[in-house]
Amino acid sequence: MVFDDAKGAGVDVDGVELTDVTEGAVEQKLGTKYDQRDMVRMGKRQELRRNFQFFSLFGYAVILGCTWEWGLASGVFSLTNGGTAGAIWMFLVVCLGMFFVMLSMAEMASIAPTSGGQYHWVSEFSPARHQKVLSYVTGWFALLGWQTSLVGTAYAAGQQFEAAAALSNPHYTIKGWQGCLFTIALTAISIFFNTVLFRKLPLMEGIIVVFHTVGFLAIVVVLWVMGPRGGAETVTTFSSNGWGSTGLSCLVGLLSPIITLVGADSQCHLSEELHNAAWVLPRAMVATATANYIMGFVMVLTIMFTIGPDTSTVLATPLGAPWVQIVYNATNSYAATMTFALLVGLLFTCCLINNVTTASRQLWSFARDGGIPYSSVFARVRPGWDVPVNAMAFTLGITVVLSLFIIGSPVAFSILTSLSLTGLISSYLLAVGCVLAKRIRGEQFPPGRFNLGKFGFVCNGIAVCFLLVVWVFMFFPTAPDPGAAGMNWSVVIYGFVVILFTLYFFIRGKDQYAGPVAYVRKGI
DSSP states (O other), X not given: OEEOSTTTTTEEOTTOOTTOOOOTHIIIIIOSHHHXXXXXXXXXXXXXXXXXXXXXXXXXXXXXXXXXXXXXXXXXXXXXXXXXXXXXXXXXXXXXXXXXXXXXXXXXXXXXXXXXXXXXXXXXXXOTTTHHHHHHHHHHHHHHHHHHXXXXXXXXXXXXXXXHHHHHOTTOOOOHXXXXXXXXXXXXXXXHHHHTTGGGHHHHHHHHHHHHHXXXXXXXXXXXXXSOOXXXXXXXXXXXXXXXXXHHHHHHTTHHXXXXXXXXXGGGGGGGGBTTHHHHHHHHHHHHHHHHHHHHHXXXXXXXHHSOSOHHHHHTOTTSOHHHHHHXXXXXXXXXXXXXXXXXXXXXXXXXXXXXXXXXXXXXXXXHTTOSTTHHHHTOOOTTTOXXXXXXXXXXXXXXXXXXXXXXXXXXXXXXXXXXXXXXXXXXXXXXXXXXXXXXXXXXXXXXXXXXXXXXXXXXXXXXXXHHHHHHHTTSOSSSSOOTTTSOTHHHHHHHHHHHHHHHIIIIIHHHOOOGGGGOOTTO
């Protein structure tokens, strides 16, 4: 098979070994012959530089996942629903469910390794009569999910530095405007790394992975050696929190481990910057998930066993970050606790840098397919930069606007950033659901280099069931019979944005957006 095309002129892929690459500029930017074939099949022009290999992508996703750091920062919030036992066992349940989700997406990524990710797969694998609207909705869910995830990560990074300030000065009071400024400043720094220093980013990932690993080991060892030690009741004592059912209470507590483990698609949005993407990407996804789940579970287990008997005081700490109080209680050392707080803040900032990369690529790709207003502006890649600068500028603008809510209404800010979970989970559900439906119909898939085979039906089915349960419980309040202040209003903002972008689709979007499948070349 030879392609005679501007995007892959004279590319002969018959009989090529998986490790074969072309020389010079092709190797640096166009990637391997398989990468070129995939781009030609999907009808996409290679505009980004393929800087990433397996280990740099693995490091990138491990840092973006920030699993043990999120488990450290948010794991304690599972205590109110399910108790310590609920937090531990539900984390394992979420690990299992997300692993099936990840495997389903890895297979799709191997078939169509594109920065678009979910909305492209929905477009290509859903029935022709539904592909346009389903793909459009999926693209918006993913876009909202990653943009609000970025803001939430920036805020979380700032909270670690605020906790360090509160630790060093007992008179320091954490205020909303400080969190707002931290959020904007850290996002701006992350965009600097994604533009001026982007070509150095793969190398930096390796360095940060070292800090990521050393920090994990240091905190785990310190807490197990110096902290209080819970007994067997830690993994056997559940709390119902007034729900009348321990199982229901634990399911409501799903939110914390989902926050820690969501982001199975993160690497997919770098497909067009990865050498030998169809082969490397799915294997990097499996390796990343394995590493993240193990580290995340060990950290949650550590926190639950060493939190101490007075959990209410820990949760109400004036430091703003319960884990900092746990470490201080264990070490009774300002210096040690300050060091850990600054290290975790640095690692969250590195997570934010990679979050900017993924969010901007997803936005850029969706704009390239005409999915958003002013698509031509946000789809532009400036010559010589090889990164979507306009998409990053938009990302910074979104961050600035949303971070202002931290000052005026922290509750509203929390509701808006809840779209990071509801958006991404919805996009996963639509993508995996379309693949499962295609399998049920007995239709064939385009060839890929990571094939689930007969296991695919079971894998997709478990993933869809798991995502449906998560999707429902994301809208539950944290306690039964809530008042207005305790109600989970994320369903309102979720419904509002769904109505908004659906109306835009029927008013204007359907005439601008054909869906990626319109450009896919059959038989390649």
